[in-house]
Amino acid sequence: MLVNYLRDSYKFFMPKSLSLRSGLGSVLFWSVISAAFIGPGTVTACSMAGSRYGLSLLWALTFSTIGTILLQEAAARITIASGRSLGEIVAGTYGLNTQTVPGLLFAAVALGCAAYQAGNILGAVSGLSLLTGLPVPVLTLLVGAICTALLWIGSTRLIANFLGLIVFLMGIAFAYVAVSTSPNTTELATSLVVPTLPNGSLVLVIGLIGTTIVPYNLFLGSGIGQGQSLGEMRWGIGVAVLIGGLISMAILMAGTLVTGDFSFQNVAQTLSGRVGPWAGSLFAFGLFAAGFTSALTAPLAAAVTAKSLLGWPETSMKYRAVWLVVMGVGLLFGLLGVKPVPVIILAQAANGLLLPIVTVFLLLAVNNRRLVPNAYRNSLWQNLAMGLVVAVTAFLGLRNVWLVFQ
Secondary structure, three states, X not given: OHHHHHHHHHHHHOOOOOOHHHHHHHHHHHHHHHHHHOOHHHHHHHHHHHHHHOOOOHHHHHHHHHHHHHHHHHHHXXXXXXXXXXXXXXXXXXOOOOOHXXXXXXXXXXXXXXXXXXXXXXXXXXXXXXHHOOOHHHHHHHXXXXXHHHHXXXXXXXXXXXXXXXXXXXXXXXXXXXXXXXXXXHHHHHHHHOOXXXXXXXXXXXXXXXXXXXXXXXXXXXXXXXXXXXXXXXXHHHHHHHHHHHHHHHHHHHHOOOOOOOOHHHHXXXXXXXXXXXXXXXXXXXXXXXXXXXXXXXXXXXXXXHHHHHOOOOOOHXXXXXXXXXXXXXXXXHHHOOXXXXXXXXXXXXXXXXXXXXXXXXXXXXXXXXXXOHHHOOOHHHHHHHHXXXXXXXXXXXXXXXXXXX
């Protein structure tokens, strides 16, 4: 039975008709999803998890990586099968034909993207500052100008492929540092699959899962997935998200070397002292890459969500205005050196409510006979796996909202 399951899973993700060139191109394209969830927040959460609890929380990243693959594949599969994005389905199905609910969903996503954009830019600038020592305002304007120029070009495929290359380089940097920690092989293998909850670790576990499975990525992935074959999409998402998960795990492993108060400066100095000067530099580059890629994907995700939920085409000024506003908010807080804590708390509450709602809609939609042909609907094992992920994301969402109001 296990052999049959593994064989079926391989066929599910890698059909024989997929060429090497199209497979690699699809992985590059779908690396936009990895770029979106690996930001400064991920670097912080994973490094802190490794610093405080060693390898014991790696299982949370295993779960969240598998969950992200399942949800992103389902969102893109709906688009390929129906010709409509997830946002269009949410807006036009289940009696939601007015603009009220789509508008509220868009506002929640846009608020989250704008709030976290400041952290993305500050993270990229922090990495560059560690590498170059240049003034923070100069680096902030430089990062903002490059991101704005790339987004103004307007080609999601070009941006996605560019982000894929950055994610690949970031993965090499973090993986090299992680291998240098010389982890115990048995402990590493056990930590990847055996759930444990050390005292005081629940909040970090929620953070590790929540920073990987994010609601706006489902709109982003569904919105850019049109035009691909089912095989290309499955292979691209599976490999790209797996690489993203491995990068997150490498960051956690690197964090096991860090002691004392957590800061990016402390992490870089600790790695330099215990592994070598190159390790601190690679961490700084990885931090820059994580912030830079997320600084591109957060505005893009907000704009793609507007296109999906509200029907604003990519050529319209409304579409460009969305990502310009998100970018502007991030630049403003970055230049002022202000951390928008109240806005981020509000965004966490909004995204905490949005995540279970979107995942429930996704599970219903992918089994809807009127929307999805039989060949594209979920199988029994997919429904069971997605049901578990939906239950966990619902817990995460409600838990995040609960924490906000404590």
